[in-house]
Amino acid sequence: MSVVTNELVVDAGNTSIKFTAFAAGKVVFFSREFDVLVEEGFSPEVIYFASVRSGEDDRGLREKLLALYPDVNLIELQTTARACGVINAYPEPSRLGVDRWLSLIAGYHHVKNNVVVVDVGTAVKVDVVSSEGVHLGGYIAPGLNLMESSLLSNTAKIRYTQSEVVVGDGLPNSTARAVTEGCYEMLVGFLERVYKMHPNFGWVVAGGDVDKLLEALNFPVQYSPNLVAEGARLVGNELLRGSK
Numbered sequence: 043m044s045v046v047t048n049e050l051v052v053d054a055g056n057t058s059i060k061f062t063a064f065a066a067g068k069v070v071f072f073s074r075e076f077d078v079l080v081e082e083g084f085s086p087e088v089i090y091f092a093s094v095r096s097g098e099d100d101r102g103l104r105e106k107l108l109a110l111y112p113d114v115n116l117i118e119l120q121t122t123a124r125a126c127g128v129i130n131a132y133p134e135p136s137r138l139g140v141d142r143w144l145s146l147i148a149g150y151h152h153v154k155n156n157v158v159v160v161d162v163g164t165a166v167k168v169d170v171v172s173s174e175g176v177h178l179g180g181y182i183a184p185g186l187n188l189m190e191s192s193l194l195s196n197t198a199k200i201r202y203t204q205s206e207v208v209v210g211d212g213l214p215n216s217t218a219r220a221v222t223e224g225c226y227e228m229l230v231g232f233l234e235r236v237y238k239m240h241p242n243f244g245w246v247v248a249g250g251d252v253d254k255l256l257e258a259l260n261f262p263v264q265y266s267p268n269l270v271a272e273g274a275r276l277v278g279n280e281l282l283r284g285s286k
């Protein structure tokens with residue numbers, strides 16, 4: 043049960059900032075656009091702010107939020123050694139990205155058992171948590187756009203137009219398909235390998251690009267689009283209860 047009713051989660055990733063509003067624990071809106079906050083006229087009682095961006099980027103965003111919600115308590119969520127019954131694998135807990143921390147906490151609370159949590163964004167994050175809530179560790183790999191852009195920016199002749207990126211049959215027979223499908227296979231192959239390494243683990247997946255992978259994964263996964271935001275609510279509520 044939440045300590046407050048209206049909560050706004052701000053999840054600032056390296057590609058996009060996600061705004062998720064909750065009322066009594068239910069998502070009432072989601073947006074990647076700050077201006078939607080103004081249009082929605084939502085009145086948060088608390089703002090949970092979770093960012094993996096630079097301090098400079100955060101300053102501007104925090105100022106905009108405080109201007110829009112001058113009297114609202116903004117709580118910056120950080121990665122800690124433990125929270126919500128989960129223990130962080132990192133000897134230096136604060137080095138773990140807060141998006142990963144919140145996602146794996148939410149993923150564990152979804153499954154309450156051995157779980158692999160995947161977030162497909164700028165980077166692809168994979169975190170493994172035991173049935174006892176012990177974070178065992180995880181991986182960071184380039185996301186799909188990052189893989190593709192690294193090829194485009196580090197080669198002379200990998201060049202194609204977006205109109206050449208088509209769904210084809212059989213092995214890729216164009217530069218556009220070779221690159222886009224090569225990056226895709228890299229990611230799917232990586233995840234299938236993780237699946238083999240952790241048999242009988244539940245899978246919870248999220249992230250802006252996860253929809254591109256869902257049908258490729260040949261094992262059951264739970265798609266949970268608001269994973270970071272759900273983790274932010276769990277951690278934020280624990281903090282608010284602790285301060286009561």
Ligand SMILES: Nc1ncnc2c1ncn2[C@@H]1O[C@H](COP(=O)(O)OP(=O)(O)O)[C@@H](O)[C@H]1O
Binds near residue numbers: 056058162164187251
């Ligand atoms: N409106 C959008 N703006 C930006 N990226 C979007 C949007 N809708 C879907 N995406 C996809 O989401 C990906 C970014 O995923 P996201 O989880 O937001 O990344 P991060 O958390 O690293 O910022 C992009 O590569 C893009 O393909």
Ligand SMILES: CC(C)(COP(=O)(O)O)[C@@H](O)C(=O)NCCC(=O)O
Binds near residue numbers: 138140142165166
């Ligand atoms: C790996 C990340 C950059 C992912 O960020 P995102 O893809 O969401 O923009 C972020 O989790 C991060 O900055 N992590 C710090 C290093 C670590 O988690 O070990």
Ligand SMILES: [K+]
Binds near residue numbers: 055056141161164
């Ligand atoms: K993210």
